[in-house]
Amino acid sequence: MSSEAGSEEGSIPSSDEEEGRRHPFYPFKSVMDWQIAQWAMKDGPGQNAINRLLSIPGVVENLGLSFHNVRTLHQKIDSMPEKAGVWKTKQLTFDDRPEDIFTIRYRDPIEAIKSLWRDTDLSPTMKFAPERIYSDATRNNRIYSEMWTTQWWHVIQANLPPGATVVPVIIASDKTQLTQFSGSKQAYPVYLTIGNIPKILRRKPSKGACILIAYLSMRDQEHRSRVQRVFHESMRAVLEPLISAGKNGVEMISSDGAVRLVFPILSCYVADYPEQCLVTCSKYGTCPKCKTPAKNLGDKIAAEDRTPQWTESIILEAKEQMDGNSRKFHDYCMQYDVAGSIFRPFWQDFPLCNIHQSMTPDILHQLYQGVFKHIVSWVQCILPDGLLDQRIRKLPHGFGLRRFKNGFSALSQISGPERKQMAKILLGCLVGLIPKQGIMAITAILDFIQIAQYTTHDNTTLGYLQDALDRFHQHRDYFIKVKARDDFNIPKFHSLLHYLNSIKLYGTTDNYNTEMFERLHIDFAKDGWRATNHPGNAINAIYTWGI
Numbered sequence: 001m002s003s004e005a006g007s008e009e010g011s012i013p014s015s016d017e018e019e020g021r022r023h024p025f026y027p028f029k030s031v032m033d034w035q036i037a038q039w040a041m042k043d044g045p046g047q048n049a050i051n052r053l054l055s056i057p058g059v060v061e062n063l064g065l066s067f068h069n070v071r072t073l074h075q076k077i078d079s080m081p082e083k084a085g086v087w088k089t090k091q092l093t094f095d096d097r098p099e100d101i102f103t104i105r106y107r108d109p110i111e112a113i114k115s116l117w118r119d120t121d122l123s124p125t126m127k128f129a130p131e132r133i134y135s136d137a138t139r140n141n142r143i144y145s146e147m148w149t150t151q152w153w154h155v156i157q158a159n160l161p162p163g164a165t166v167v168p169v170i171i172a173s174d175k176t177q178l179t180q181f182s183g184s185k186q187a188y189p190v191y192l193t194i195g196n197i198p199k200i201l202r203r204k205p206s207k208g209a210c211i212l213i214a215y216l217s218m219r220d221q222e223h224r225s226r227v228q229r230v231f232h233e234s235m236r237a238v239l240e241p242l243i244s245a246g247k248n249g250v251e252m253i254s255s256d257g258a259v260r261l262v263f264p265i266l267s268c269y270v271a272d273y274p275e276q277c278l279v280t281c282s283k284y285g286t287c288p289k290c291k292t293p294a295k296n297l298g299d300k301i302a303a304e305d306r307t308p309q310w311t312e313s314i315i316l317e318a319k320e321q322m323d324g325n326s327r328k329f330h331d332y333c334m335q336y337d338v339a340g341s342i343f344r345p346f347w348q349d350f351p352l353c354n355i356h357q358s359m360t361p362d363i364l365h366q367l368y369q370g371v372f373k374h375i376v377s378w379v380q381c382i383l384p385d386g387l388l389d390q391r392i393r394k395l396p397h398g399f400g401l402r403r404f405k406n407g408f409s410a411l412s413q414i415s416g417p418e419r420k421q422m423a424k425i426l427l428g429c430l431v432g433l434i435p436k437q438g439i440m441a442i443t444a445i446l447d448f449i450q451i452a453q454y455t456t457h458d459n460t461t462l463g464y465l466q467d468a469l470d471r472f473h474q475h476r477d478y479f480i481k482v483k484a485r486d487d488f489n490i491p492k493f494h495s496l497l498h499y500l501n502s503i504k505l506y507g508t509t510d511n512y513n514t515e516m517f518e519r520l521h522i523d524f525a526k527d528g529w530r531a532t533n534h535p536g537n538a539i540n541a542i543y544t545w546g547i
Contacts, residue, residue, distance in 0.1 A: 025120070025255075027079050029066045034120070036065060037073055084211045085111030090237050092217070092230065102230050106214035106238040110245050112192050113167060113264055114252050115211065122209055123255035126196040128165045130154045135458055145456045145508055147195030147267070152505045156265055156352055164249060165260045168195030168267035169242065172517040173216070173235075174275060188216035190238060191517050195267060199507070203516045210520055214238045225330075225341035231278055235346035242266060246351040266353045268512045272365040273491055280356050281311055281345050283337040287491060289356050289498050293337060298488035300473045302497040306356040312348060314338045360512040361499050367449045368419035370492030375445060376408060376422065378484040383433060391429040401425060416515065423449065437478040444471035448496065455510055457503055465503075469496055 025034040040050050047070045054060055060068050067073040085107045092102040116122055127146070130153035135141040144150055147168050156166050173190045193202050193210040202209045216234045242264055249261045269279055273288075280288040292303040314336045322329040330340030347355040380388055389407025397403060402421040404411070411418065427446060430439060447468040454461055479485045499509075506512065 102217035112211040117252045165262045167264040170268045172270035190214040228341040232346045281339045286337040297494040441475035
């Protein structure tokens with residue numbers, strides 16, 4: 001593989017300008033200067049009134065303002081540096097097909113973290129050290145909620161020098177469709193946020209706590225082997241600065257002027273199942289977190305955990321035996337359930353990072369669009385045609401419940417919110433239609449889905465979660481007895497085995513739900529695309545929209 005770097009979309013700042021950017025309120029002189037400018041733009045009485053106020057002798061001088069009228073204020077705002085650094089362009093080519101050029105646009109993830117670190121709204125809310133929280137003085141019942149209350153942060157902190165500050169880096173990537181109804185234009189954005197920020201702020205798009213750091217290439221998506229290679233080479237180019245920063249630390253200044261030596265460590269990677277297999281170099285159809293083969297995904301106990309060292313060792317062994325034959329490399333990797341087209345994973349050399357462990361639960365795709373979708377299809381298979389829809393139409397109105405006047409069968413392209421509404425009424429419509437064992441199995445899975453979404457967990461509620469999973473395993477054979485299924489070798493059902501450990505490691509599932517990042521597709525991809533004249537190269541047209 002060869003790569004060719006393009007140009008940066010910005011000029012190189014002078015030394016004086018670079019020094020000024022270290023000030024948290026740059027390009028304004030002080031906190032007061034910034035706050036008055038913010039008031040004038042958001043809540044001010046109007047441009048003429050502000051001009052008259054600033055023209056009063058002594059106001060500008062005594063307040064220490066860097067602007068003397070609305071025009072200079074606008075100029076000052078226009079001179080503000082880009083929030084997360086300049087955009088860069090890189091072109092990737094491969095030796096076997098040098099005529100194919102894959103273009104990515106990205107910016108430095110360290111600059112993105114620095115912008116969050118000094119953000120005047122976010123910085124005062126951040127946590128810089130891990131905490132252990134218990135429900136009472138006996139310290140027997142530990143509480144898990146935010147990332148700083150979890151086991152992962154404590155383990156990482158113990159492996160860093162005294163006084164170091166951990167920055168849990170959360171990465172999310174996902175393809176999104178740009179065109180509607182017809183056409184095949186897609187974008188492939190990559191987002192970054194950090195676990196120091198409270199989850200309630202990370203989930204609000206208006207707070208700007210999630211930053212767009214890259215658009216990956218969407219060329220040649222038909223060939224899986226090429227897609228895998230392009231993805232890993234692209235992500236290495238984007239995230240490579242995290243390697244040195246994670247090993248040596250980077251000084252960052254927060255909005256209160258405090259300087260800390262921070263170590264950005266990749267903690268969570270938020271993705272749906274196909275993306276998880278792609279990221280972890282796992283064979284599609286197997287578990288990206290453990291070594292359970294595809295034929296044993298229905299087991300009630302997870303197999304031994306995958307580790308980056310194990311995956312890298314399989315790839316290294318395959319390289320030694322390939323003798324220049326890529327087919328031998330592919331076959332050797334695949335017999336160990338490792339993807340057979342990746343010679344160098346992007347996460348190789350990342351400090352203190354277990355990429356398999358970093359794959360977090362996905363409420364939207366795993367539970368609602370996966371597990372619950374299967375349950376509904378099995379019920380429809382068991383019952384006579386139209387009987388479930390008939391029950392749904394007869395269901396009385398209830399507060400907070402959606403009325404599906406034509407039942408479930410009339411729905412197409414069902415969204416996540418619709419699945420959630422369906423889950424609220426399904427059980428009530430099945431009473432008396434299927435035997436007790438089937439009701440027990442469906443009740444257990446609905447309990448699991450609801451408990452998994454708790455915003456705070458403790459040892460007791462995690463026990464409830466495990467109990468719901470155990471009850472489902474106890475009664476799930478009903479679906480095999482009625483021939484709705486032959487087995488339960490389904491990756492999304494197997495993923496339920498890993499929820500408990502992930503919550504203990506990284507906090508509750510609202511810390512890393514994919515819904516949060518899919519909402520950003522509207523701001524950083526779809527709206528940008530709709531604002532263009534729909535040219536052939538979508539990324540060239542929309543990337544500036546996310547600056």
